[in-house]
Amino acid sequence: MRRVFTVLFCLIMPPISAHSDECLEHHWAKAEYMSELRFQLMLMAGIMAVMLAYKAIRLFRGTGRCG
């Protein structure tokens, strides 16, 4: 609950957030942000690969919009 209020506090009350120690945990220094970015990049690459494979199969089988 304390974390909820702290996050909302930092989001909604910008003048005071400049002084809050809790809000000074910078995201570029946290490993979880980097790992989440990398995981999402891999996930996006996987989704794009699936979409491209689907398009390629449809094209190969000739079941496109005109087929």
Add this chain to the structure above:
Amino acid sequence: MSRILILAKATMLENARKQIFHVVTLLTLTVVCASVLLSFFTLGVQVKILKDLCMTSILFCGGVLAVALASTAIPGEVESRTCYPVLARPIRRYQPVLGKYFGTLLTVYIGLTVIGIAFAALLAGRHALDGLIILALGYALLEVAIIAAIAMCLSTLSTPAVAAMVSFLVFIAGSVKIGYFRPLVENVDNPVARVMAKGLYHLLPNLESFNFKDALVHHLHVPQSYLIQVVVYGICYAALALTVASSAFGKKEL
């Protein structure tokens, strides 16, 4: 490519005439200019608060404009049937989507540039202008690009109202994703609910990574490798959202 640029230019001119663009931009500009009235703090603290308040206003303005303009760009054309003469031309279905997206983005960027110039002028007046403002504003623009792409993607899959509401929720949720939702997701007991929650969690964009307000306020150094990864992430996320939007618009029966 030239067709996309022509469509983008037409969309930009159309969006620049919309009331919401003028109202939101002027409101944010007023907030930024009025922040000089925070004279009851000492000068050092005043500059920090000014930077924090102005950056938050710019981010919020960008998010609202991106959602409002992008979620109505395509459905508005379909409803008013003004897309038919465009689609009757020899263009592919993804070209109007990209044209609308870049046009909407240009409009939002024009508004944010005006506000950014006012912000920079305020900081220059207090001898507090440094290169970090370009970093903070640049990544704010990239964040807005992602929100616009999500709004455009959702507008091709549902109605404009639903797209706008969900896009705005994604904007808010993405801004507090790791800080707030990660502990919640990890504490879910039910295995099925946990899988669904994790799926939604990983689909949400990590918008907090684009927020360099702290670096601007406290003059902090950000590692270059992190900056590059965030740019690559932002471009890939927007590209994926636009691919889904183009695919959905391509299959739509108009």
